[in-house]
Amino acid sequence: MAVVTKEEILKIANLSKLWVSEEELEALTRDMGEIIEFANTINAVSDSAEEFDGIHRLSNVFRPDEVIPSYPREKILKNVDGGEDGYFPVKKRG
């Protein structure tokens, strides 16, 4: 029996905001099935009562919350050719 069905793959792809073409679906279902079967091997260990409580001996390093200047808007918008009126542009569609 397949570990994962094509329908499940399509559902997961949708959650992932990814499109899967008809041609890709077959191979992807097979690959994902193998990977999930492999991931499932952890369920062979009997349930441990322990809850994960973070990496041993690590704790957050806190600092005073001080207001400092942030990045200028023009600099941030450089990656979208300067933006439009100070915003990220997206094409207007019907």
Place this chain on the structure above:
Amino acid sequence: MEQKRPGLIRSLQRRLEQKELSCRELTEEYLKAIERDNPALNAYILTTRLAALETAERVDARLAAGEKLLPLEGIPMTLKDNISTDGIETTCCSKILKGYTPIYDASVWGLLKKNNAVLLGKTNMDEFAMGSSSENSCFGGSKNPHNTERVAGGSSGGGASAVAGNLAAYALGSDTGGSIRQPASFCGVVGLKPTYGAVSRYGLIAYASSLDQIGPIAATVEDAAAVFDAISLPDPMDSTCRGKQSAVSGILTGEIEGLRIGVAKEYFDGIKQPEVAAALEKAVRTYEKLGAKIVSFELPILKYALPVYYILACAEATSNLGRYDGIRYGYRTENYKNINEMICKTRSEGFGAEVKRRIMLGNYVLSSGYYDAYYKKAQNLRGTIVKAFQSAFEQCDVILAPTVPMTAFPVGFTGQDQVETYLTDICTVPVNIAGLPGVSVPCGRDGKGLPIGMQLIGNSFREGIILNAAYAFEQRDEYLSECFSKVEMGVKF
């Protein structure tokens, strides 16, 4: 003790200070070598020639004014392409980030830049650091300088290839499940994955935030220690980062009398090549001769480290890679009818196959109905693995293991079977799961002359102990003849 294998950084700095050559000449040597040899290796995906020469001239001016060199000053180096560089394109070797130019520096690069490190360029990697051969790069894979029909490893394959091929004195890579140590092992160089929290992750484009860590790939243990010292500092921009406990460079004595070295059977069970097993066994005997005490124990929980790693890493990746929607930076699809279509098409066209698989696996293990069986279960097992290592470190100071169960794969191997490829990470992922430091050091060669790596694992923030143990191994007479392989490529020293 007499230094048999001197550090490259220190010897280059000495030559600069003694005016044997200028920093500009040194930088030009490297740039020339990159131009000549990079087409065969594909280690660099971008060179930063002008900025490198500008920095070199600044260093020369300081030397001319009689200033002493700062740590790592004037040394030509490279950064993995997931480390943000202000004004220099940073793509994670993904089509989805093509054209993206960060507006700030990663903290590690900020620290090195302040010391006038000479950045030669950005190096190749598996897309978003997901892979073991660097062949998942949208620029094509990096080749191994020891044999260009073999891969450099991954995901920091470009950095390891550049260092082994003498195209950079050292490189910074990132290690989420072995991505520094594995390519270092394949390319016959030294790779250090620091303790989680020893080095700032600010500006490292995230793959799996609870596992990612930046570290050096270098020619020698001394070089790796010097780079670690320079980048391991607390950072107000990363609340998980507290920096090193103390400098490690000064404590490399090679004196390891009485050091307890642990050997866990499970690490050796999966070795695929008899030559790898033989080299590792020889390394254990070498340590015994050097005065270390060998302690054997079992770590049966390691059997589950690999699926635990893939579940947790992919779950975190799903969330981290949610930001790529084509709106604020990088690639955006041409034609779309609405915002949802724009995001879906951008992501489907921009991400490569392995990244898509990992995003989907992450969403699968986090989705309703599967969360408890996969994600929560894996988190609990992570706790069990952390505790198993803690009790192991009550019996020993260092754990010795293979870095990879085999030597460098032939080009094209990793595309064939995903699970088979994942299995090759078996010796490296436990360190990331437990947040521990690990270093890979060359310890032999196989019949084809390909390097074999040995991994030394320490307790949290004990980089000094593992680096000193590695140093002791590297400074023996036999090291150069048995473990080190010179590559006739790149800059000639």
